[in-house]
Amino acid sequence: MWEVHVLRQLRHEHVVRLSDVIEMADAVYVVMERLEGPDLHAHIHAQPGGVLAEAEAARYFAHVLGALCHAHARGFLHCDVKPANVRLQLGPGEGELTAVLVRVIHAAAASASVYNPV
Numbered sequence: 001m002w003e004v005h006v007l008r009q010l011r012h013e014h015v016v017r018l019s020d021v022i023e024m025a026d027a028v029y030v031v032m033e034r035l036e037g038p039d040l041h042a043h044i045h046a047q048p049g050g051v052l053a054e055a056e057a058a059r060y061f062a063h064v065l066g067a068l069c070h071a072h073a074r075g076f077l078h079c080d081v082k083p084a085n086v087r088l089q090l091g092p093g094e095g096e097l098t099a100v101l102v103r104v105i106h107a108a109a110a111s112a113s114v115y116n117p118v
Contacts, residue, residue: 001030007032010074012071014098014101016100016101016102018031033100035088035089036090037087037088037097038088039084044083063100063101064081064086064101071101080103085101085102086100086102
């Protein structure tokens with residue numbers, strides 16, 4: 001299973017962690033880190049006027065950028081980066097939310113073109 005292959009190679013504080021893979025005769029169950037917070041899309045729309053404060057937006061952007069740089073350095077692309085594919089959870093700071101990138105990441109194409117699954 002491709003997602004399992006990718007997640008086994010990505011170890012970053014802002015990429016969802018793979019906990020276990022259970023293979024049965026008729027199915028494969030992928031157990032991932034539990035993220036308690038909302039997705040970034042819902043969080044943005046819950047803010048007054050549907051807008052994040054600049055410092056908060058910059059913090060989440062830095063988290064996602066760090067996760068993407070980590071994936072790209074290992075030859076993987078995330079072809080669907082959007083707020084709904086970023087989950088928030090409490091970080092190590094007091095009451096501070098941290099962004100975690102979720103969803104499927106694809107292998108980088110050998111050429112300059114970007115792989116975009118149909």
